[in-house]
Amino acid sequence: MSLKMRSSKPKSPTSSPSLPQNTFQTSRWGASITSGTEERVQTRAENAEQALKLSKEIDSLLQEGRKQLERRKKATKILLLGQSESGKSSFLKNFQLTFAPKHFDSERLVWRIIIQLNIIGSIKTILDALAEECEPLGPYSSNAGSPNTSKSALLYLRRMRFALSPLFSIESDLLKMLAPDCTDSRDMSVRAGAGWKTLLRRKSSNHDPSESWDVRPMLTPELDPTPVFAAQRDDIIAFWNDSEVQDILRRRKPRIRDTPGFFLDDLSRIAVSNYVPTDSDIIRARIKTMGVEEHTFLVERGRDANTEFMITDVGGTRHQRASWAPFFDDVQAILFLAPLAFNQMLEEDSKVNRLEDSLYLWRDLCGNRLLVQANIILFFNKMDVLASNLAAGVMVKKYVPTFGDLPNDVPTVTKYFKDKFRIYHKKLSPEPRPFLSYETSAIDIKSMGVLLSGVREAILRQNLRHGDML
Numbered sequence: 001m002s003l004k005m006r007s008s009k010p011k012s013p014t015s016s017p018s019l020p021q022n023t024f025q026t027s028r029w030g031a032s033i034t035s036g037t038e039e040r041v042q043t044r045a046e047n048a049e050q051a052l053k054l055s056k057e058i059d060s061l062l063q064e065g066r067k068q069l070e071r072r073k074k075a076t077k078i079l080l081l082g083q084s085e086s087g088k089s090s091f092l093k094n095f096q097l098t099f100a101p102k103h104f105d106s107e108r109l110v111w112r113i114i115i116q117l118n119i120i121g122s123i124k125t126i127l128d129a130l131a132e133e134c135e136p137l138g139p140y141s142s143n144a145g146s147p148n149t150s151k152s153a154l155l156y157l158r159r160m161r162f163a164l165s166p167l168f169s170i171e172s173d174l175l176k177m178l179a180p181d182c183t184d185s186r187d188m189s190v191r192a193g194a195g196w197k198t199l200l201r202r203k204s205s206n207h208d209p210s211e212s213w214d215v216r217p218m219l220t221p222e223l224d225p226t227p228v229f230a231a232q233r234d235d236i237i238a239f240w241n242d243s244e245v246q247d248i249l250r251r252r253k254p255r256i257r258d259t260p261g262f263f264l265d266d267l268s269r270i271a272v273s274n275y276v277p278t279d280s281d282i283i284r285a286r287i288k289t290m291g292v293e294e295h296t297f298l299v300e301r302g303r304d305a306n307t308e309f310m311i312t313d314v315g316g317t318r319h320q321r322a323s324w325a326p327f328f329d330d331v332q333a334i335l336f337l338a339p340l341a342f343n344q345m346l347e348e349d350s351k352v353n354r355l356e357d358s359l360y361l362w363r364d365l366c367g368n369r370l371l372v373q374a375n376i377i378l379f380f381n382k383m384d385v386l387a388s389n390l391a392a393g394v395m396v397k398k399y400v401p402t403f404g405d406l407p408n409d410v411p412t413v414t415k416y417f418k419d420k421f422r423i424y425h426k427k428l429s430p431e432p433r434p435f436l437s438y439e440t441s442a443i444d445i446k447s448m449g450v451l452l453s454g455v456r457e458a459i460l461r462q463n464l465r466h467g468d469m470l
């Protein structure tokens with residue numbers, strides 16, 4: 001629909017032959033019939049011009065609205081589901097990296113801060129582990145602690161705690177700004193729609209997007225951990241590599257290397273003043289999702305350039321799952337992520353095994369009548385973690401006795417659990433539907449790019465078949 005104005009543009013009053021130029025026309029006191037008429041004509045002309053401008057603006061707004069609606073109709077609509085830490089937000093980042101790399105790039109420095117907060121979290125985990133060993137009666141006790149630890153460990157702990165205190169005060173200030181509900185970066189979560197990325201961008205010093213990412217400090221000095229990391233780099237690396245610290249950490253579970261957002265092995269590269277996160281760093285950065293986040297972005301290149309993605313990412317902890325259902329409607333595919341974490345417990349409930357929890361969730365989804373028409377694709381994510389666990393000698397039968405004496409290798413273990421998911425899918429689906437599953441490692445960005453392109457194609461084909469995309 002186009003909004004057309006009936007009036008045509010009137011001739012300019014100054015060009016009208018009926019209004020001869022004379023000095024009174026411009027004189028304030030020369031008000032005359034002639035000038036009054038001219039004023040009216042001029043006002044009318046201005047009004048008409050304004051109306052025309054408004055009409056054009058409305059036209060272009062309507063056109064933009066129409067385009068948006070068209071894009072939305074053609075959008076690829078995906079819902080990411082799965083327990084907390086299953087990798088949903090990492091999938092989202094991979095989608096953005098694959099289909100909207102410029103958009104992904106524009107957020108690079110925002111992720112630097114999250115990665116730095118992740119590192120502060122890991123340092124705190126080490127200090128806590130040391131404190132439990134060396135100061136069992138609290139930080140003011142003179143007790144040397146467990147017989148396994150030396151007096152020098154206690155001194156080391158106290159020295160590092162003091163040396164790194166500026167980092168902890170920056171952590172506290174950053175969290176107040178980003179995630180006021182959290183006091184520790186290890187629990188850092190941001191509410192959907194809180195606009196934390198925008199907040200960080202706004203706080204950044206004027207970054208010129210035409211420049212490559214550089215050493216420019218992103219935050220005001222009091223809020224920027226970068227200089228402190230750069231100054232303490234060698235001490236932090238030595239602390240992390242200290243043999244006594246490593247001994248203490250070896251006795252603890254979960255292994256610090258298995259915790260999300262672990263970057264201590266990369267300190268020599270990251271704790272520098274000109275650190276810019278790599279794509280892979282960004283995928284590995286950890287921040288918990290709270291609530292439901294809807295992400296919309298345009299495909300930036302290729303034959304589908306300018307078509308839209310709408311990806312809904314949800315928080316996966318148990319108490320958040322009730323909020324998923326309203327988003328089941330109107331999606332073309334649900335990607336369900338289920339890491340084969342047979343040897344781990346949920347963070348929010350240490351009595352519940354993660355794999356069992358994923359199976360429960362899967363059963364609920366398969367049997368859900370609201371989802372009878374939905375395309376559900378299952379991803380056994382974190383395959384690299386499974387492989388490293390099995391390589392380290394973790395035995396499946398210790399956690400899942402029915403696994404028995406089957407070979408404790410990746411193909412057998414994967415098939416064993418995949419069959420369980422397949423059986424529930426067949427038994428509980430209200431109507432027969434194909435069982436689609438893939439094994440992934442969301443931190444392997446190259447393979448993810450290929451896989452996600454395939455997933456998108458499949459989703460589009462499916463919709464073409466149903467006529468929705470035409």
Ligand SMILES: Nc1nc2c(ncn2[C@@H]2O[C@H](COP(=O)(O)OP(=O)(O)OP(=O)(O)O)[C@@H](O)[C@H]2O)c(=O)[nH]1
Binds near residue numbers: 089289314384441
């Ligand atoms: N090693 C490894 N780490 C992964 C993989 N997928 C995700 N991660 C990491 O696991 C952590 C948790 O991933 P997220 O994507 O934040 O998990 P989530 O499902 O969004 O979790 P919630 O937001 O709490 O529901 C992050 O640090 C990721 O980098 C994977 O395949 N392998």
Ligand SMILES: [Mg+2]
Binds near residue numbers: 287289313315
């Ligand atoms: Mg998340």
